[in-house]
Amino acid sequence: MGDHKSTDKIRKLDIKDDETANQVFALQKQSYRVEAELIGTEKIPPLMESLDELLSCGETFFGFYEKEEIVAALSYKRDNEVVDIHRIMVHPNHFRKGLARQLLIYLVEQEPDVRKLIVSTGSANTPAVNLYEKLGFKKVGETVVGEGLSLTHFCKTMF
Numbered sequence: 104m105g106d107h108k109s110t111d112k113i114r115k116l117d118i119k120d121d122e123t124a125n126q127v128f129a130l131q132k133q134s135y136r137v138e139a140e141l142i143g144t145e146k147i148p149p150l151m152e153s154l155d156e157l158l159s160c161g162e163t164f165f166g167f168y169e170k171e172e173i174v175a176a177l178s179y180k181r182d183n184e185v186v187d188i189h190r191i192m193v194h195p196n197h198f199r200k201g202l203a204r205q206l207l208i209y210l211v212e213q214e215p216d217v218r219k220l221i222v223s224t225g226s227a228n229t230p231a232v233n234l235y236e237k238l239g240f241k242k243v244g245e246t247v248v249g250e251g252l253s254l255t256h257f258c259k260t261m262f
Contacts, residue, residue, distance in 0.1 A: 113209045116164035116176065118157065126173045127164065128154050134192035142225035144252050149190060162189050165209060167202050175202035177210060184218035186210065191222075191231070203234055211261070219260050226253035235259075 116123050135149040162178035175193040179186050188210070191203050211217070224231040226245060232255060236242075240257035247253050 112168050113165055113206065114168065116166045116173070118160075118162075118164050123166075123173070124154065124158055127166070127176055128157055130173055130176060130194055131157070131190065131192050133194055137195055137198075138225055138228050138231070141229070142227040142252060144250050146250060146252070147225065149192075160189070165206055165213070167206060169197070175206060177203075177206040179210065181214065181217070184216070186214055186217045186220050188220060188222040198230075203231075204238065207234075207238060217261055219258060221256070221258050223254045223256045226255040 116127065118124055118127060131149050131152070135147055136145075139145045139147055139150055160178070162180050164176055164178045166173040167175035174197045176190070177188065177192075178190040179188045181187075188207075191206065193200075193202050211220070220240070221243075222235060222240065223246075224235070226232070235257045238259070240259040242255055243258045244256045245253055246256065
């Protein structure tokens, strides 16, 4: 219902811009700290990443703005007809407002000819797992990456 009005709050981000990069970096730390608590380890890549690594990741970013602050963001890389979603982050103060869902819908609108979306999340990150399943993603595998950390991989075929 409110989706159309809120999409004007979503903008492509220039991660090379200092202020934007700093906002995304701070958001990433706050968002993924919650996932780390859910899955029981701090050793997840977004929490160990430096600002320089973020700047050189080569991903395309969209941000959801509340006033002039980025409160949620999504990043991805596109390889031909496949979009690999690398990050979805929402500030803890904005959880359960549908922002991740809106960013995913916006991504599909921006890449209308994509055939497949892929994404992975910590298997114990129930909110993310539920979101992907609600949006039609199918579980396609699981990987144990050490220290008991398990990632669940999802895929959604578009047409």
